[in-house]
Amino acid sequence: MKLIINTPAGPDSKAGNRATAVRWQRLLQESGHQVTIETEYQGAQCDVFIGLHAWRSAAAIKAFKRAWPDTPLIVVLTGTDIYHHQHAYPEATYESMDLADLLIGLHDRVGQDIPERYESKLLTLRQSADRPESIGGSRLEPGQFHICVLGHLRDEKDSLRAAIASHHLPEDSNIIVSCAGKPHSDAWRELALQESRSNPRFHWLGELNASELGTLVAVSSVMVISSVMEGGANVISEACRAELPILASDIPGNRGLLGDDYPGYFPVKDDRALADLMARAENDEEFLAALKKKVVKLAETFEPEQERQSLEKALALVVQPKD
Known part of the structure; x- marks a missing residue:
């Protein structure tokens, strides 16, 4: 499938949203998808649009849904979405969540911290990390x-x-x-x-x-x-x-x-x-x-493979199989 990931964090950013977008691009490409990362939606058509951040990506999410109302939309809820923006800026944050066909939460308690009406469209996904060559404490320094x-x-x-x-x-x-x-x-x-x-x-x-x-x-x-x-x-x-x-x-x-x-x-x-x-x-x-x-x-x-499978599950939930 052709996928667009929208993140407010630019190409040079080391913010968590950018790291997530780049990692998901790699994992989804491993599954055979074509994945583009954008910071501003340019109007392109795709099979699924993934908005990282309900509030910060609100303009891109609205623009995408206006252009392609029947194309699946996934919105990823960040910490500031859940614990700040839904309270400080409820109109824009909830509009993104309302427009979404699927919401992705990144920890097991997200469902307890957003309105109950969104529970039916929430999928929990755990972010992965590669196993490092040296594990923690493998090079301990004496006396410290x-x-x-x-x-x-x-x-x-x-x-x-x-x-x-x-x-x-x-x-x-x-x-x-x-x-x-x-x-x-x-x-x-x-x-x-x-x-x-x-x-x-x-x-x-x-x-x-x-x-x-x-x-x-x-x-x-x-x-x-x-x-x-x-x-x-x-x-x-x-x-x-x-x-x-x-x-x-x-x-x-x-x-x-x-x-x-x-x-x-x-x-x-x-x-x-x-x-x-x-x-x-x-x-x-x-x-x-x-x-x-x-x-x-x-x-x-x-593990990365588990995250890749979770992403595939998210896509399967929003894309209707063709006859």
Whole structure:
């Protein structure tokens, strides 16, 4: 089939929406489809249109449906769609959801966080990640316990929470927090620089390439995901595939991927609770092993082949077989 994926993130962007679009393009091409990625809808005809982001892609979604009202439309719900835009901009967000023939959610709890009327058109899909050459903790450095934080520095990610938490650690702790990601604004850049200067336990590494990220994961014993909202963070997929234990904020997007029985949650923005978990991971071998056992078990749910099959299922649900 001829497919169009519309994402608001441009070709040079490393935002999650762009990474998802590029990964889906590759997986769908492996299935034999012709896939084009657009940031603005140009009016082209296709067999299925996939809009990444109900609110940010609202104009493209409306334009597509005006041009081709009988062609299937899939809308992918992001974290900001679910936990911000449907409340702040309900008209545009719900219009996209109403126009969709199928909605894709990226974690298991999405259905609980959108209006019940959309339940019948919701499909849950888990984003995948490749298994890295070096798994988490495979290159541990003696005398240091590395904790990594990956992703753009922005309010939704609460990106410096692990750095703030490290101020509460005992003096004899060997924890080092390394944060890799591009700042969303000049204000975030300055916050990261100030924390790096004043906190000997914290290093902001800026935006890293894939090889550098692989090295950071390999020397890390734990990853912290401190977001205040997530639609289904691909970094969880990456950590699980790397067998890297996670300490995660207790939000629906994280529970929807890690499960209710995951032992590594802390209350949102609670740096003291996070510090306690960080210290426990450093000093309690059984706790760290329990976290690792969980992520290793979850890793199989984030395999690329499973995501490819989920995408094929989504297409099958919206495309009527021809006689």
